[in-house]
Amino acid sequence: MAHPPGLGPEDAARLAAGSHDRPFEVLGPHEAGGARWLVAFQPGTAALSALTDAGEVALPRIGRDLFAGRIGAGPYRLRAVDGDGAARDFEDPYRFGPVLGEVDLHLLGEGTHHRLWQALGAHVTQHQGVAGTHFAVWAPNARRVSVVGDFNRWDGRCHPMRRIGSGLWEIFLPGIGDGAIYKYEIVDANGLPVPKADPVGFGAQHPPEKASMVRDIAGYGWHDGGWMEIRAAAHDRGAPISIYEVHLGSWRRRLDQGGRPLSYRELAHDLVNYVRDMGFTHLELLPISEFPFDGSWGYQPVGLYAPTIRFGPPHEFRDLVDAAHRAGLGVILDWVPGHFPTDAHGLARFDGTALYEHEDPREGFHQDWNTLIYNYGRIEVKNFLVSNALYWLKEYHIDGLRVDAVASMLYRDYSRGPGQWVPNKDGGRENYEAIAFLRDMNVAAYGEAPGIMTVAEESTSFPRVSAPVDAGGLGFGYKWNMGWMNDTLRYIQMDPVHRKYHHDQMTFGLVYAFSENFILPISHDEVVHGKGSMLRKMPGDEWQQFANLRAYYGFMWCHPGKKLLFMGCEFGQPEEWNHNGELNWPAAERPLHRGVQSLVRDLNRLYREMPALHRLDAESAGFEWIRNDAEQSVLAWIRRGGDDAPQVLAICNFTPVERSDFRIGVPVAGRWREALNTDAAIYGGAGKGNLGGVTADAAPLDGQAASIRVLLPALSVLVFVWEGE
Structure with a gap:
């Protein structure tokens, strides 16, 4: 039996063993010896033939699962006959040329491909006139990479990929479309076959299953043009920004259907309408990039390019974003470029080497979270992360990224003792590579997705986090004010009799309030792991707990800085947050809880309507102390929004002592309207x-030039607006 010239026994043996790293040099059609030869490797096939314009041409078996024969010019398809006699016709993947072009390969090689997801991953497409899916992955140290799935019985010998460029592998598989389940089988640097999920996959199976899923993300019809035109103004540091932070899996559940979480489409109606009714300006979603472990809340992602399937496919996530935009709400995603889990199907030792992470655990392993740290100094890894930020902003119209755990990225000695970390090239603790990555990410995000915002969850005094990169900053739009949160929560949890000794905890934030563009966060981290709910942090009996909580929210909304409140806190949920169930919505119907909810709604309304409460948030000209009385635990200040904005006076009484005929200075004489009183009966107060x-x-x-006399209720905040002479 004739063998195609150039096809030796070693090639046949390597194909059969699944160790051939140059399959396109052997398989498919080739001109050799003056003839056109076709070679195909088809495990489990009894007979194989080629369907050509000239008719069906039998391809003799020339080895184990290997078939070859001469065929004429022109297109062809393959016909396989299985052992039971069933025949199936299909396209030969090895007759198709490369999909990735020279520009893609160049940009991927130098780590500057800001549309990485358009080159790598699984793309439903037409290639050379045939429908199918193009697969591409970066695995430079792999000995062989194959696409495996139900379509080839998860046999890595069937579809080994073409090695191209700088460590890239690709193949076009005809007939594979949306919904196909797949993995990459990687024969790693050690010669071991390891199944891996697609790092740039657009979809995944429901956990605990681990495979990727082909998702066609093209062709969505957006209806949010009006929002996209105004969102830049909505994210300006002088705009009112009040954020409702949500864990989608535990906001509400369908108790009539086994307690399942709401779908993206259900959330597009129920959640969006609720948040709009409550007066928030933005939704912030805990991470929705695909993650294996529910208990991580999404902060240990495996599929950075895949919206989690827990609530629906990618287009349905877009339905949620689109609905929010049509309701005038921005959508912020928690984004986790700081670490990734060690799950075997993920990025860990992806090609048998420390590809995405550092080899040295002193640089590449988080001791606190048992996770791995990206190697930000590797150009391909930085490109992978920067492109991922742009992916969410461009493909899903996301309005902002809140970057998790920035402090852990900035410092090489984060949560490490002596000898447990590697200094930078200058012997210091700053992580130069992570700093460069964050700057590059912010430059790319603001440059390529106008109108968005980025937010740093950063707990240290690292300078100029929210300053532009060209001014020496990290380039974030905003920074969470973790110091304010920690100080004020410690104060408000004290018995009021002790508060006068800790008065500075409520005032110290004003020392640095204008050094960054701050967001004041009461986030999910404050109501889990035994910290108690916001309500149960408060001292005193039930009435005092509610009064303290209302006063704290009044203080927060009148304080300089944008606002963020985690779900359930807006109605004073009694229990701390449990990600395995829904919020305690029955509690929200009780009068005192409903009062807190009404207060938050009115605070949001007042905050939006009064320029003095938001316009000069990041400028000292917008704030002036009036009274700072530690002995009586009274605070009072003026907020200003410019000459065209009425001044706003906030007075806080953090003791359970009512103060009648309380006299306090104000800048100008005239009428001061009581715009909000946290002790109002409608909020559950004493009225x-x-x-x-x-x-x-x-x-x-x-x-001040004038003064007023007021009744200052116990544990309350009063807000007055000047109405003129």
């Missing part, structure tokens, strides 16, 4: 107040 407002006379006090 003590000032009958709608007071009139200031020209009696100087507190360094």
